[in-house]
Amino acid sequence: AQGAGDRLEEVLEELDRIRAEVGWPPLAAPIGQVLASQALLNVLSASRYLTIVDELRALVSGRFGAPPGPIDPAVLRAVELTNDPESEEDVAPGLSEVREQAEGMAASEEELLLLGLFGDDAERLLRGIRGRARGDSDELSSVDTVRAERIREVVRIVQETGIGEVTIEEDGMRVSVRSSAEPTPISTAPLAIPEPGPAEIARPSNGYHRVESPMVGTFYRAPQPGAPPFVEVGDVVGPGQTLCILEAMKLMNEVKADLEAVVRTIAVENAQPVEFGQVLFELEPLTGRLLDAV
Incomplete structure (x- = not known):
């Protein structure tokens, strides 16, 4: 579904690596699904733990109970750096x-x-x-x-x-x-084949930093229906600030900015499906300093 079936072995190896880093929890549902989702993100992303699923945050924070082994301090630090301060106040009732x-x-x-x-x-x-x-x-x-x-x-x-x-x-x-669209009539006109020309390399012409989708999923601009969007065109964002949510495999994954910039383009409509590598936002850098990978 993510268009990366040839990387299945990498995902399986990454799953074992993550399991060791978070204290060897059992793979019973839903822990197995959580680790598999994070393994897929780590393999498809530019660096490990660049995006962390909320369920893994909960696992590392102890909301699923204490794991059998110790949690890697680097993973704890990654969760701490990417935590939303408002979510830390959301404590389960006694x-x-x-x-x-x-x-x-x-x-x-x-x-x-x-x-x-x-x-x-x-x-x-x-x-x-x-x-x-x-x-x-x-x-x-x-x-x-x-x-x-x-x-x-x-x-x-x-x-x-x-x-x-x-x-x-x-x-x-x-x-x-299911939608039932009317079939498109087939044209019988001869197809005009253009003369081959020199290949052109697509590149941003405006110097903006492109934020691309790390997965196949559904794009949401707001945390929930009726809530204000995370960002609007013209907003100034900082490293680690949430830009949108991608829903994949029934998990909500935050996409965050990795530099200080101005939002110039929002390339996808709310609740629309996106493909791996599709451009979601164009940001005009203010400092040019990317967020250091964890």
Whole structure:
């Protein structure tokens, strides 16, 4: 999917290397997927840990528990250098706080744990279970209404963006929406073949620094729907500042600036698919100093 099938052996070797650096955690889900995603980024990027997936940050920070072995100090430093200060304030609530917020929703410690781990998703699940147990038709009909609205939203996205297919999985529901474009008529006119000329080498003519996509994925300008974009044309950005998010393999990967510059071009529309190596931004350097690779 990333257009780099010939580098599979490199990714597998990198996965073992990362596993050793983060303390030899077990490869049970989701740890295996997290390490594989980071290994792919390390192989495709210009340097290792230039981009770090959020789930690996959580693993290194101990949110998945303590690993069997020690974590490499260089990896700890890489996570520290690329951490978003605002995310450090996002601390998971304690058990007593979850119990207060549950307001009688949890009938057992297991359900309380579900609410603490999965928040609104667990609350919807428990409300649905309570509604079915009571035979509450209003509860069930509200779930159906929400699902219908969700399907309408997906159809609208496909129609407005021209995406070929969108699939969502949510609350046990799986919906695929495909666009049906009319076939393009085949022209029977003879093809004019131009005379071969000297090959031209494509190069930036404006001296701007190009930020290219390190993977195949979906480009998002904002952290979530309705939120302001990370950057606008004309903004001044610094090394390590987030420019956009690329969603690949159900993981959100931040793309950060590696120098102090002015954003001159945003080359991709929000929520559009991008290919490996595709230009995302053009930045006009202010200092010309790239962020030192970790």
